[in-house]
Amino acid sequence: MVSRVIPVDPFDVVVFGATGDLSTRKILPALYRRFFAGQIPPEARIIGAARTDLDAEGFRALTRTAIAEHVGAAKRDPEQIEAFLRCVDYVPVDANGTSGWQELKALIRPGVVNAFYFSVAPSLFGDLAERLHGHGITTDDSRIVVEKPFGRDLASAQALNATLAAHFDEHQIYRIDHYLGKETVQNLMAVRFANILFEPLWNSQYVDHVQITVAETVGVGGRGGYYDRSGAMRDMVQNHMMQLLCLIAMEPPYHFDPDAVRDEKLKVIRALQPAAQSDIVRGQYLPVKGDPARRGYVEDVENPDSRSESYIALKVQVANWRWQGTPFYLRTGKRLRARTSEIAITFKQPPHSIFDEADDSWRENVLVIRLQPNEGMNLKVMIKEPGPGGMRLVQVPLDMSFAEALGEEGADIPDAYERLIMDVIRGNQTLFMRGDEVEAAWAWTDPIIAGWEARGDRPQPYDSGSSGPEDALMLMHRDGRRWREIRE
Numbered sequence: 001m002v003s004r005v006i007p008v009d010p011f012d013v014v015v016f017g018a019t020g021d022l023s024t025r026k027i028l029p030a031l032y033r034r035f036f037a038g039q040i041p042p043e044a045r046i047i048g049a050a051r052t053d054l055d056a057e058g059f060r061a062l063t064r065t066a067i068a069e070h071v072g073a074a075k076r077d078p079e080q081i082e083a084f085l086r087c088v089d090y091v092p093v094d095a096n097g098t099s100g101w102q103e104l105k106a107l108i109r110p111g112v113v114n115a116f117y118f119s120v121a122p123s124l125f126g127d128l129a130e131r132l133h134g135h136g137i138t139t140d141d142s143r144i145v146v147e148k149p150f151g152r153d154l155a156s157a158q159a160l161n162a163t164l165a166a167h168f169d170e171h172q173i174y175r176i177d178h179y180l181g182k183e184t185v186q187n188l189m190a191v192r193f194a195n196i197l198f199e200p201l202w203n204s205q206y207v208d209h210v211q212i213t214v215a216e217t218v219g220v221g222g223r224g225g226y227y228d229r230s231g232a233m234r235d236m237v238q239n240h241m242m243q244l245l246c247l248i249a250m251e252p253p254y255h256f257d258p259d260a261v262r263d264e265k266l267k268v269i270r271a272l273q274p275a276a277q278s279d280i281v282r283g284q285y286l287p288v289k290g291d292p293a294r295r296g297y298v299e300d301v302e303n304p305d306s307r308s309e310s311y312i313a314l315k316v317q318v319a320n321w322r323w324q325g326t327p328f329y330l331r332t333g334k335r336l337r338a339r340t341s342e343i344a345i346t347f348k349q350p351p352h353s354i355f356d357e358a359d360d361s362w363r364e365n366v367l368v369i370r371l372q373p374n375e376g377m378n379l380k381v382m383i384k385e386p387g388p389g390g391m392r393l394v395q396v397p398l399d400m401s402f403a404e405a406l407g408e409e410g411a412d413i414p415d416a417y418e419r420l421i422m423d424v425i426r427g428n429q430t431l432f433m434r435g436d437e438v439e440a441a442w443a444w445t446d447p448i449i450a451g452w453e454a455r456g457d458r459p460q461p462y463d464s465g466s467s468g469p470e471d472a473l474m475l476m477h478r479d480g481r482r483w484r485e486i487r488e
């Protein structure tokens with residue numbers, strides 16, 4: 001199967017924070033891959049911007065290294081790399097100072113789409129918006145791309161939205177949640193709304209419960225300071241997991257159109273019931289004995305009194321007609337048994353069994369959408385066990401790995417950043433969060449965090465390499481359910 005690459009028109013994209021980690025690991029390699037695919041024309045301009053005093057050649061050298069380190073060998077074609085580097089330029093700019101802005105302005109071409117990627121610390125987002133507008137660099141058609149985290153609570157998100165809104169219209173603001181750029185996440189919408197098969201069953205009458213898992217094997221690494229001020233609730237649940245929940249729970253939009261999709265997601269967030277503290281389990285990973293490289297959470301963040309969680313599991317109810325009575329169980333954590341992200345929709349058992357099976361507890365159909373590794377889907381169905389042994393049932397997977405089903409194309413799924421950056425250039429906001437969505441998500445999250453902060457709750461310790469704290473198992477057991485195994 002050959003996918004169509006539709007080239008975009010020439011554009012200017014400015015990457016603020018171009019010398020940083022996200023830019024060199026994700027943004028620059030993603031732009032190169034789209035260039036390699038033929039989607040970015042040679043007339044496009046990629047302008048790095050940061051305080052470091054580099055010239056264009058110096059930044060090209062840095063970009064070359066980023067490509068060498070973060071693009072697979074199959075796409076590292078020397079001629080293509082040199083052609084791409086001819087699109088690359090650099091200007092030293094101070095986001096909260098005065099230097100560099102006139103030079104930047106001189107580089108932006110009138111008449112082509114221009115986009116400004118804010119890959120800097122969130123404290124600089126407002127400064128960038130103000131200066132871009134103040135120096136007359138942006139027009140009504142310019143786009144700004146804002147990285148996460150978007151605020152740390154409702155008040156700070158509202159303040160940031162207000163600052164951005166003072167200089168840019170909502171249709172110009174692209175708030176990134178890279179989970180939305182994943183192929184399988186968009187496939188979730190295709191599976192639901194382009195097939196007749198699932199949607200009639202997609203409600204509390206037929207769905208027993210939903211599990212969303214984002215498990216990591218790594219600890220907080222070098223991000224300890226940032227992470228400890230945030231915790232898993234702010235870092236993962238308020239944004240990524242909430243977005244996944246929305247895509248599962250939302251009503252069909254009237255059209256696959258940015259505002260139609262985001263209106264439906266917003267309704268889901270507003271329908272979330274406040275989560276009771278008894279429906280939440282938080283944890284912190286313990287050190288691995290005898291392995292100084294794998295310290296415990298409090299050692300990693302250098303805060304023995306830390307109350308932030310590296311693990312959270314919670315039971316969430318969407319209070320509307322479609323989902324009343326179907327719980328959504330969310331869990332995410334660091335230093336867990338395996339690195340895996342998945343959504344599992346567990347359907348109810350048939351109302352009556354005509355087969356004489358002693359144990360029918362495992363009979364439910366489960367639709368699993370894997371985000372990583374191996375993006376794909378898997379539907380567990382019951383069939384007759386082959387052979388002459390009578391009517392015995394067995395559960396088998398109808399497995400669709402994109403890599404297998406779509407051959408080379410499927411094995412070469414674009415990175416989320418590739419798709420999202422191209423959407424910015426095309427002016428498509430469907431996969432970006434709207435300001436009101438972000439605020440609604442914080443409005444739901446804030447009181448939960450305030451609750452455990454007020455009580456001074458301490459997360460429970462859990463073993464590194466485990467599935468999380470014991471109490472998280474109880475969260476499901478007491479409802480007569482169990483978590484899916486965390487494994488790759």
Ligand SMILES: NC(=O)c1ccc[n+]([C@@H]2O[C@H](COP(=O)([O-])OP(=O)(O)OC[C@H]3O[C@@H](n4cnc5c(N)ncnc54)[C@H](OP(=O)(O)O)[C@@H]3O)[C@@H](O)[C@H]2O)c1
Nearest residue numbers: 017018019020021022050051052094095119120122147148
């Ligand atoms: N890294 C990730 O995996 C990741 C994932 C999700 C979201 N994010 C978000 O992406 C953003 C960037 O993260 P990062 O990890 O790339 O940070 P980083 O490695 O610390 O890079 C920060 C960049 O900002 C530049 N910078 C700092 N102060 C500046 C100023 N006053 N004016 C202009 N440029 C300035 C730095 O270059 P100079 O020192 O040369 O100025 C550097 O290029 C953050 O908002 C982060 O939350 C990162």
